[in-house]
Amino acid sequence: MANHLVGSFQLMKSLNKTLILNVIRTDGPISRAEIAKKTNLTPPTVTNIVSELISSGLVIERNLGESKGGRKPIMLTINTSAFHVVGVDVGSRQISIVVTDLNASVFESHQVDLPHPLSEGRFMTLLKNGIRTVMDKPLKEGSIVGIGIGMHGLVNPDKGVAIFAPNLNLRNMALREQLEAEFHVPVEVDNDVRAMALGESWFGNGRGIDNFICVNVGNGVGAGIILDQKLFRGASFTAGEVGHTTVDPDGPPCTCGNNGCLQTLVSGPAVAARAREQIQAGRSSVLEGKDITGEAIYHAALEGDALALDILRQTGRYLGIGLANLINTLNPERVIVGGGVAKAAQFIMGPLKDTVAARALDTPARSTTIVTAKLGDQATVIGAVTLVLRKLFTPEYSQSDVS
Numbered sequence: 001m002a003n004h005l006v007g008s009f010q011l012m013k014s015l016n017k018t019l020i021l022n023v024i025r026t027d028g029p030i031s032r033a034e035i036a037k038k039t040n041l042t043p044p045t046v047t048n049i050v051s052e053l054i055s056s057g058l059v060i061e062r063n064l065g066e067s068k069g070g071r072k073p074i075m076l077t078i079n080t081s082a083f084h085v086v087g088v089d090v091g092s093r094q095i096s097i098v099v100t101d102l103n104a105s106v107f108e109s110h111q112v113d114l115p116h117p118l119s120e121g122r123f124m125t126l127l128k129n130g131i132r133t134v135m136d137k138p139l140k141e142g143s144i145v146g147i148g149i150g151m152h153g154l155v156n157p158d159k160g161v162a163i164f165a166p167n168l169n170l171r172n173m174a175l176r177e178q179l180e181a182e183f184h185v186p187v188e189v190d191n192d193v194r195a196m197a198l199g200e201s202w203f204g205n206g207r208g209i210d211n212f213i214c215v216n217v218g219n220g221v222g223a224g225i226i227l228d229q230k231l232f233r234g235a236s237f238t239a240g241e242v243g244h245t246t247v248d249p250d251g252p253p254c255t256c257g258n259n260g261c262l263q264t265l266v267s268g269p270a271v272a273a274r275a276r277e278q279i280q281a282g283r284s285s286v287l288e289g290k291d292i293t294g295e296a297i298y299h300a301a302l303e304g305d306a307l308a309l310d311i312l313r314q315t316g317r318y319l320g321i322g323l324a325n326l327i328n329t330l331n332p333e334r335v336i337v338g339g340g341v342a343k344a345a346q347f348i349m350g351p352l353k354d355t356v357a358a359r360a361l362d363t364p365a366r367s368t369t370i371v372t373a374k375l376g377d378q379a380t381v382i383g384a385v386t387l388v389l390r391k392l393f394t395p396e397y398s399q400s401d402v403s
Ligand SMILES: [Zn+2]
Pocket: 243, 244, 245, 254, 255, 256, 257, 258, 261
């Protein structure tokens, strides 16, 4: 079965096959006649290609069409549960791995903690062992169609190389080459935030939206930008590094060497540092004497702690400045906020939206909705799965990354 489907990646290089497969995915259950109408292909072409898709196991027939007086038409759907995808989210401290079906429904997950410091050899061993743990489960034997990696840091998606992962201090890792040699399935790699944006566009709050920005605020800050249905990567794959845009020139020092970058004001560690400073300066809080993290501040805010509430509102305002700049530059229909900060949405989103309304130009601000990521904690790992699904369901030479 696996060889069958690995072969079908090549098979999909035929535009007509991909076209039909994608129509079945988005509009199924659907009859052969309807497919012919939607694709403008001739009925014999549709019949031939559908036969190939059925024999590859990707498509199945179901008898649930509406009867119009005569025989019930045979309907086609994607055989979503027959094949599986491995999605991997490589963060600064942890690797998260899931196995999903072709609908990105998760039914297996596994986490691996990353020690620091970390050599490339040790990292690759932990990554391979983690993936093997989920792939070895009996149900999935031979059914994995690919592995998608959402990788922290700078990534060359064309070559499948992690160019630089600053928080792991690792460079130039040939992830695709090494993992394809190990697991013998196609491997797709992209930056974690771009993967997140792709996942939200297929399965989350970006569905059906041509222009949106997905901003991830966690230990760092980055954005995945979808313009005209296309993931925008930039000239050297660094588009979306909004964490290093200046919000306060006199602000805290940043790892990039500048001062007052957005991420020095809104990332988890930055928010925690601000709370610590204010407590040291004598402000009282339930956080006093505790291990202060972004999450601890959120819990303190839930208890009504005044310092925690102030810190989160201020974070919303800073993030609002960053988003207003993005909205003025790109005029998106929607901004999706994901990562740790999204959990504190009830405290952050109000001041954030007020700041955007005050600072962005009226026209783009009015046409932009700001929401949190639908896929929550799993946004990146589902995005990693989507890297594989995109390869399977959309033609190589398509002008579109989204469904
Ligand atoms: Zn910076």
